[in-house]
Amino acid sequence: MTGARAETGSDHPDPRSNPRSLFLMLSVCNFVIGMGAFAPIGMLEPMAGALGSPVTAVAGLLTVYSIAYAASSPILVALTGRIGRRRVLTAGLALFTLAMALSALAPGIALLYPARVVAAAGAGMVTPVSLAIAAALAPPDRRGQALSLVFLGLTLSQVAGVPVGSWLAYTYGWRSVFGLVALMALPCLWLVWTRVPAGLRFSPVTLRDLGGVLRNPVALITVGFTVVFLAGIYMVYTYLPPLLSQTMGYGRDGVSLTLLIFGLGAPLGNMLGGRMADRLGPGRSLILICIAEILCLPLFALLPLPGALLLGFVFVWSLVGWCFSPSQQLRLVSLAPPLAPVLMSLHAASIYVGIAAGSGLGAMVLESAGLMALGPAAAVVALAALGVLILSDRAARRGVGAAQGRRP
Known part of the structure; x- marks a missing residue:
């Protein structure tokens, strides 16, 4: 296992004994992350109509998310390099969940912009760290498949997340989409805290x-x-x-x-x-x-x-x-x-x-x-x-x- 070590207690199994189950769980987390990131693509018009804002202003939420993710992710991953992976993943998911809840309750577009920045910061810790876990725990001859399995959740979110989010936004309103993503993130928080070993660390x-x-x-x-x-x-x-x-x-x-x-x-x-x-x-x-x-x-x-x-x-x-x-x-x-x-x-x-x-x-x-x-x-x-x-x-x-x- 290159550049990583697993210091596990009795209540946490060594992830090397069954890494695939851990990779599947991380893939589910990335699906939720991807749905929160990409779902707005399919609901620009209902959001614009409900908020009384131009479509271009609503589309700016996607641009802000992309910029915030690109700017914050490498820095946050470096700043948290000495912290256990379970804590980093949990913190990232918690930020993301909070941002989705704030988005669902936002009274207008002004609050949606900072909420998207917070969501991007949380997502920027979850996806890279989960991929690094897969790269470290997988056998060398299966490393490509392990990375693809963890990343699968993000790609599946484009298949299901975008059309489901669009249908929900047109049927029940755009707030229902952010609310659903926040609810989906809650069991992911529990899974990360209970399934990722507390002592799982990498070379800082x-x-x-x-x-x-x-x-x-x-x-x-x-x-x-x-x-x-x-x-x-x-x-x-x-x-x-x-x-x-x-x-x-x-x-x-x-x-x-x-x-x-x-x-x-x-x-x-x-x-x-x-x-x-x-x-x-x-x-x-x-x-x-x-x-x-x-x-x-x-x-x-x-x-x-x-x-x-x-x-x-x-x-x-x-x-x-x-x-x-x-x-x-x-x-x-x-x-x-x-x-x-x-x-x-x-x-x-x-x-x-x-x-x-x-x-x-x-x-x-x-x-x-x-x-x-x-x-x-x-x-x-x-x-x-x-x-x-x-x-x-x-x-x-x-x-x-x-x-x-x-x-x-």
Whole structure:
């Protein structure tokens, strides 16, 4: 078990004896985190109507969450590096639960913004620490699958969380969604406190470690691959509804079905990616994934397509895209195993940066060249991601690893 130790008492079983059950529990926690993060995507209009605010103001809640997560997660993980993992996970979940409850009770949009910042801070401790636990406790030949299992909850939240949240918001009001997430988080708090061993610790990381990683060019470019790769996907995904509406003539039902098919590809791709990472290695897996994305994305310029062909294509596109996460996580852990918590927090933060960057780039392409240019432009970004991948791997092989950021 690299960079970790388990000091367990008699009331807590050693997690190494049955790590899969612990990973499943952490996956459930990440599902709740993901639902709180992504559910607002499907309820922007009912929230705007009920709050009397423009849709753009409500959409800003998503941007604030992403920025707060990216800014706070690496710092909070470093500050809590010497604290037992059970306490850190519990504190993060408690902050997240409190923020969801405050959101459900918020009298107006003014309180929702700081509540989203608090929610992002809590989530920014839970996801990276849970991934670091999986990386530390899993056998080396199963580490990719362990990471994909813990991350599965976050991908499943996009399949179930977004459509369920949307349906609840339109039927019972947007407050019911935040209230439900808060209620779902309560048993997660109990599970973490009773199932994660009290003495589970890792080699402590500090702000000095975070600073060392941020000063290391190989670590930064390796983390940057996440940003560039996801930016290519979200350049199209963010604007998929209007693209389908204008090219396929789809309305609410057609768009919803296509988004559901995309969502179904996410958890399946995540699990497939874990197996690829273990069998092929993270570098080879990511090269194949990038090439597949480069080939898939330009096909959006061929719309309209027969309905069945379109749905099959969207499913394959999603499946391939979400294969990337386990391999990327494994690459980061391999850079410097003792710094896995910091690297996982940077990876989780870079996911949200990539989403925001892709949406922004897509808007620029939309304004300058129109909807049909989104796919080809995204393919160029995917090609850039392949370049970043090759560059970072070559630098790592030359021995300029992220471990140099580790203090002696």
